[in-house]
Amino acid sequence: MEAPDFKEFAKAMTDYIAEYLENIRDRQVVPSVKPGYLRPLVPEQAPQQPEPWTAVMADIERVVMSGVTHWHSPRFHAYFPTANSYPAIVADMLSGAIACIGFTWIASPACTELEVVMLDWLGQMLGLPEEFLARSGGEAGGVIQGTASEATLVALLGAKSRMMQRVKEQHPEWSDTDILSKLVGYCNKQAHSSVERAGLLGGVRLKSLQPDGQRRLRGDTLRDAIDEDIRNGLIPFYVVATLGTTSSCTFDALDEIGDVCLSHGIWLHVDAAYAGSAFICPEYRYLMKGVEKADSFNFNPHKWMLVNFDCSAMWLKQPRWIVDAFNVDPLYLKHDQQGSAPDYRHWQIPLGRRFRALELWFVLRLYGVENLQKHIRRQIALAHLFEKLCTSDDRFELFEEVTMGLVCFKLKGSNEINEELLRRINGRGKIHLVPPKIDDVYFLRLAICSRFSEESDIHISWEEIKSSADEVLKSQKK
Ligand code: PLP
Structure with a gap:
């Protein structure tokens, strides 16, 4: 052509x-x-x-x-x-035209440098502490990973290399295999499956801890688990705190967890894949209180911030634990400027990387922070509208408090009746929902997903759910 x-x-x-x-x-x-x-x-x-x-x-x-x-x-x-937006789609066209593979600075300086600056812009928009940002002048900074799953794995590998080095200093007589067999990490039972997977891929043990009644992982639970494991000769090295769990969008007690990690020198990674976008609105930052105690932080602008997939923003206070630990340096990847700018190939699993910062740059400039905040607030308001409709019908109840753009709800009654409700809803083909189950309770979750959603759309979805419930309850009475 x-x-x-x-x-x-x-x-x-x-x-x-x-x-x-x-x-x-x-x-x-x-x-x-x-x-x-x-x-x-x-x-x-x-x-x-x-x-x-x-x-x-x-x-x-x-x-x-x-x-x-x-x-x-x-x-x-x-x-x-x-996420999906016109500026991001156009940026993707340009990225496709440039089609560089920015694994090192010299492989395409703009690809690296725009990413460094965009992650600083974004970090400031979220109110992240300066210690995470490249502009702070130290080694810290951000990187665009493909997905939150990769970020969790990269952080785990960094945590593992940091702890391996420390333990070796204290016990030079221990072999790598001895140390590896003792490493243990922790997360909320409600953490995303990618956390468990990171443990499997990283070859270390990860424990899922029981959250409190509001499904939040608490500091005390973590401390007890760590103390017990230390008594049993294990070495706690990594904790993932989830801000906005996948099933019901709850928030771990980051501040408490941070204290425990600090007191034990454990790497704390924050997985805010979905909800992190909301922190561009200052009124939601109370949910990330304690973030300064974390070692790494991740969220997906490609979920809720109008930047098309794949753009998972990750910040590291000490990237050296990844950069140095997995440094393989063949001659063909070396260049004269090494050390004066990040070579992002060291910050990620693959070698190749697209010019993903273009999408961020276009979206941030063409929307502006205020319109992105409006987008988040509008979607949360739509979730509250659905919550209001749902709670005004006494056949329904909420499963979880609504904080973001997700409503977890169910028909009062058995799991079976709710399974039947969802079957009917999806079977009618007008709207689409997926269910989770927590502690053996099956419920429905309605996420506000489209940037085109209006109040009238929420009423349509609610009517569809109500009619499906009418059918289910009628068939139960027969
Ligand atoms: N973490 C949380 C809390 C999530 O909700 C999700 C996906 O929904 C993920 C991680 C995985 O995201 P990704 O597909 O970017 O790996």
């Missing part, structure tokens, strides 16, 4: 995208296709000769859209949001 065709194709695609997103609420949120639906719709083999771009455009609805789950529809309330 040459430039004239590219321009026409890209213009046509821009029109298509705008049309798609602006009218997304008219589409069926989850497609009704069955596994294997796509193969019969495309040829058995790739074409030998080039096709015109118009032929590809003509197939998008038939082949692709017929099997798309529309995450940006106001009828989509499953999981957590994934």
Whole structure:
């Protein structure tokens, strides 16, 4: 394809995208296709000769859209949001055009330097302590990881190398295997499954601790577990505090947990994958009280801050524990400026990395902090509207206090009745929700996911849930 065709194709695609997103609420949120639906719709083999771009455009609805789950529809309330905005989409085009792989500073200086500055901008927007930011002049700073799962693993590896070095200094006679077998980390039982996975991938033991009645991990619980493990000869090295758990969006007692970690020299990582975006609004920062006690902090602008996937922002006070611990330095990756700017290949698992900071730069400039704050506050207000509708119907009850854009609710009654309710809701195909189960209680969670959601959409979703509940309760009486 040459430039004239590219321009026409890209213009046509821009029109298509705008049309798609602006009218997304008219589409069926989850497609009704069955596994294997796509193969019969495309040829058995790739074409030998080039096709015109118009032929590809003509197939998008038939082949692709017929099997798309529309995450940006106001009828989509499953999981957590994934971000989407026009500035981020355009930035992605530019990133695709530059198509550099910014593993070292010299591999594309702008790719590294814009990331360093954007993570400083973002850190200040969240009110993170200066000790996390590159502008503080020390080694600290931020990096864009692909996902929160990677950030949790990277932090775990940093924590592991820090503790290994300390223990070796105290016990030079112990082998690496001796030390590794004693390392133990901790998280809330409600932490995301990626934390358990980080333990498995990192080859260390991770314990899930019982939260309090409000599903928060508390300092006392952590202290007791650590004391017991130390008595048993183990070496506590890593704690993950979750701010905004996946199932019900609760917040661990970070301040208390931070004290325990500080007193034992344990690495504290904060996983605020979803809820972290809300900290750009000062009124929600009380939920991250104690953040200055953490060693690393992570949240996903690609969830709730209008930056398309993948953009998971992570800050480290002492990146040396990752940079030095996993430093492999083949000649072909060395350069003359080494040491004067970060070489992000050392801060992450893969070598290659896209020019992801462009999306952040475009979004922050084209929205401005105030509009991003408005976006968060609007979505939380919509969650409260749904909460109000739900609590005004005495057949329903809340499972969790609503703090962010997530409402956890259920029909009063058994798990079975709620399972049936969700089956009906999703079966009718108008809106889409997913369930969690905590302590054997099955409930429904409605996340405000689409930036297009209006109050009227929330009323539509509520009516759909109410009618499904009518059906379930009627069939129970029969
Ligand atoms: N941590 C929490 C609290 C989450 O809610 C999620 C996903 O929803 C994750 C981690 C995993 O995020 P990612 O897909 O970016 O790895």
